[in-house]
Amino acid sequence: MTAINASISFDRKMWRQDIRGSLAHAAMLKHVGILTAEEEAAIRDGLAAIATEIEGGTFTFSEALEDIHMNVEARLTDRIGDAGKRLHTGRSRNDQVALDVRLWVRDAIDGLDGQIADCMTALVERAGEHAGSVMPGFTHLQPAQPTTLGHHLLAYVEMLGRDRGRLADCRARMNESPLGAAALCGTGFPIDTHMTAAVLGFDGPMRNSLDAVASRDYAIEFLAACAICATHLSRFAEEIVLWTNPYFGFIKLSDSFSTGSSIMPQKRNPDAAELVRAKTGRITGAVVGLLMVMKGLPLTYGKDMQEDKEGLFDAAESLTLGLAATAGMVRDLKPDVARLRDAARAGFSTATDLADWLVRELHLPFRDAHHVTGRLVKEAETRGIDLPDLPLEAMQAVHPGITDAVYSVLTVEASVASRTSHGGTAPENVRRMAAAWRERLA
Numbered sequence: 001m002t003a004i005n006a007s008i009s010f011d012r013k014m015w016r017q018d019i020r021g022s023l024a025h026a027a028m029l030k031h032v033g034i035l036t037a038e039e040e041a042a043i044r045d046g047l048a049a050i051a052t053e054i055e056g057g058t059f060t061f062s063e064a065l066e067d068i069h070m071n072v073e074a075r076l077t078d079r080i081g082d083a084g085k086r087l088h089t090g091r092s093r094n095d096q097v098a099l100d101v102r103l104w105v106r107d108a109i110d111g112l113d114g115q116i117a118d119c120m121t122a123l124v125e126r127a128g129e130h131a132g133s134v135m136p137g138f139t140h141l142q143p144a145q146p147t148t149l150g151h152h153l154l155a156y157v158e159m160l161g162r163d164r165g166r167l168a169d170c171r172a173r174m175n176e177s178p179l180g181a182a183a184l185c186g187t188g189f190p191i192d193t194h195m196t197a198a199v200l201g202f203d204g205p206m207r208n209s210l211d212a213v214a215s216r217d218y219a220i221e222f223l224a225a226c227a228i229c230a231t232h233l234s235r236f237a238e239e240i241v242l243w244t245n246p247y248f249g250f251i252k253l254s255d256s257f258s259t260g261s262s263i264m265p266q267k268r269n270p271d272a273a274e275l276v277r278a279k280t281g282r283i284t285g286a287v288v289g290l291l292m293v294m295k296g297l298p299l300t301y302g303k304d305m306q307e308d309k310e311g312l313f314d315a316a317e318s319l320t321l322g323l324a325a326t327a328g329m330v331r332d333l334k335p336d337v338a339r340l341r342d343a344a345r346a347g348f349s350t351a352t353d354l355a356d357w358l359v360r361e362l363h364l365p366f367r368d369a370h371h372v373t374g375r376l377v378k379e380a381e382t383r384g385i386d387l388p389d390l391p392l393e394a395m396q397a398v399h400p401g402i403t404d405a406v407y408s409v410l411t412v413e414a415s416v417a418s419r420t421s422h423g424g425t426a427p428e429n430v431r432r433m434a435a436a437w438r439e440r441l442a
Contacts, residue, residue: 006063017103024199039083046080090189094213094301098178108316109171115323122330124437127153131430134412135340143347146412150430163229174218177202181212184300214300223287226319233322234280237273244270251333272325279318286311344412353409362401
């Protein structure tokens with residue numbers, strides 16, 4: 001029973017939030033006349049001393065006291081006597097833990113927001129450097145059209161920007177204080193929940209005491225936002241794994257973000273990227289785990305809800321590591337610009353540009369232009385050459401209206417430069433967007 005019931009082994013992570021909530025509660029109890037000024041001062045000093053003990057590693061956590069709340073309260077009573085016992089007036093462990101978890105999630109969001117912004121900044125800086133560095137764009141992981149490395153990196157900036165927005169939305173929605181709900185029905189003591197909410201930086205107290213102690217949807221929403229962000233990091237990590245493979249050879253990572261082999265001295269493994277990719281599973285698992293914990297619980301509190309914390313803590317820590325590793329890899333990676341350009345030429349990547357030229361210059365319907373281009377690709381493939389190397393007479397044999405002006409659109413540089421539509425891959429677009437993001441992030 002002790003082993004399954006105790007949570008101190010993991011909920012001790014919330015000690016800062018627990019002490020912060022108790023300080024606010026004590027100040028309110030003094031304000032409404034339940035505590036004397038002397039008792040509140042003793043509680044304040046006692047909690048400060050306990051914080052020092054925990055930070056210094058001298059605090060003794062007891063499994064017999066089950067959780068961080070009882071551990072702190074028992075130590076406070078040891079230090080200051082009966083005043084420590086009065087702290088819990090008008091409060092239950094149910095609203096106390098609900099408060100602590102909300103505070104912890106809110107703090108985690110604030111930390112992750114800064115990390116995501118840093119990762120975006122790293123991507124924006126590299127995108128600006130490589131706005132004109134041509135690389136292959138893929139669909140189905142097959143060569144599709146030329147793009148630029150800068151444009152590719154800015155795609156992840158957009159994704160991470162939405163991740164910041166999701167976390168900000170989650171923070172705004174959860175920023176209500178459950179303190180004052182007590183066990184489930186509120187309390188008969190003349191507490192001031194608006195005061196504690198204001199002291200703790202909440203927009204106000206929750207409007208329903210049952211909801212206050214029973215709900216963890218904010219934690220599920222937080223985990224879902226983390227999982228989406230981790231998925232974005234995982235997609236980029238997968239590309240790093242591919243790009244560092246010698247068969248791609250698009251980028252290199254230094255020894256700072258890769259490892260060797262215990263038996264093969266030539267190896268340089270992208271372990272940081274692989275672990276970012278793998279940790280996404282843990283984060284996604286945490287969302288599903290908490291959903292399963294909550295799905296069958298009648299109102300209000302059940303001890304099942306103790307299982308909200310380990311996955312929550314682990315997911316936030318895993319995303320923290322993933323963001324740090326990703327920002328580091330972005331700043332560390334060295335693109336092989338020549339290799340990227342050569343790869344962009346493969347797979348007849350300017351075929352769409354040829355079709356567009358036929359529409360624009362010869363006024364062919366697009367479907368006819370698509371058919372003509374397909375025949376020209378087949379001819380080039382048969383000859384073992386690329387479209388820009390196909391002789392004019394071979395092109396005119398397929399369609400007599402083609403002139404040598406067609407070659408001006410068949411280079412990869414001309415292809416990317418032509419994509420000037422809003423959000424397109426043209427280097428000038430990329431430079432403008434990188435500058436705009438740089439300003440927003442600053």
